[in-house]
Amino acid sequence: AQSVTQLGSHVSVSEGALVLLRCNYSSSVPPYLFWYVQYPNQGLQLLLKYTTGATLVKGINGFEAEFKKSETSFHLTKPSAHMSDAAEYFCAVSGGYQKVTFGTGTKLQVIP
């Protein structure tokens, strides 16, 4: 069984401030972890993924995430928020073929 918990359904940051979106996972097998971004009325777009190897994963648009096995976490960060980062972000865990579980999402608001 696997699950994902995203802490905070809404996060607000000022433009230029650090973005931190939290994700904790539970998986009975070594997980594959993903972050997706969704803009209004659009599908989800892959930001980054962790499979194996380096625990710090860099993605598109300046985002990165760090896999911490001891904390079962995969938090998403960006050093400086931009207005265009306002969107909904989803963490997901895959424990094998076809078995992808999504978190409930975090809406990021960027305040000018």
Added chain:
Amino acid sequence: SQTIHQWPATLVQPVGSPLSLECTVEGTSNPNLYWYRQAAGRGLQLLFYSVGIGQISSEVPQNLSASRPQDRQFILSSKKLLLSDSGFYLCAWSVISAENSPLHFGNGTRLTVT
């Protein structure tokens, strides 16, 4: 490059009417195909997935069905819509042979049942 097309973008249907949503993928062969439904504050719910033509797995019992008549075509249907079928429906594909393949999503269909 691979692309995924989903239509229509929006749909308003009365209760009891039929439904057909279509999804096609280009630029890849034999993909895994998925239908998800997204409700506000509830994340994404996997409805169906398919690993090949005519092979459909249902994740939740419901008023909907899916079919895969061709390798890169995935259809979501209902004979009689319910109010609870309203939502944002997303089609996605992934590489069938890669356990860590991410999902690639279409732009979704917003269905409102009135």
